[in-house]
Every structure is written in structure tokens, then in C-alpha cells.
């Protein structure tokens with residue numbers, strides 16, 4: 001990734017996985033970022049390099065702001081990660097048949 005300036009869109013296009021992890025040794029929380037969600041929030045062309053993103057992160061578990069990022073290429077077979085529950089179909093209320 002040296003020399004490359006990631007944006008949310010290019011991370012998605014390259015099928016990268018971005019994992020945030022807490023530096024607090026007592027916490028050690030880590031979580032994959034939802035790139036589509038970040039893209040929706042910041043825009044597809046928003047810079048998504050570690051130093052751009054880190055200041056915006058906060059550990060959900062301990063509240064610490066010392067959060068690092070790991071960028072990993074996706075080596076798994078093709079499969080788009082789409083938050084299906086945001087697409088509307090899964091959001092319908094339970095069907096009511098009188």
C-alpha cells in the first residue's frame with residue numbers, strides 16, 4: 001500500500017479489508033470497518049488512509065482513542081459484502097396476514 005492513497009471507493013474496488021484495533025492492552029478490541037458505511041458517510045473519494053481515518057476512530061468497547069488500522073487484501077473468493085439490512089427488503093415489518 002506504500003505510495004497508494006486509498007479512498008473508500010478504491011478500498012471497496014480492491015476488496016480490501018480494514019480492521020480497526022484498540023491499542024489498549026486491557027481491551028484489545030478489534031472490529032472490521034464497514035467500508036460501504038464509511039463510503040456513505042464520508043463519500044467515495046474521501047481519503048481512507050490510516051492517518052486520515054485514525055483521528056475519527058474511537059474504541060467501541062473501552063472508549064479509547066488509541067486505535068490502529070490494518071489493511072488486508074481480500075483473498076477470499078468473490079463475494080460482495082453488502083449490508084443487506086440497509087437495502088430495504090430485510091427492513092420490512094413482519095408480514096401480517098389476517
Ligand SMILES: [Zn+2]
Nearest residue numbers: 022027059062
Ligand atoms: Zn478498547
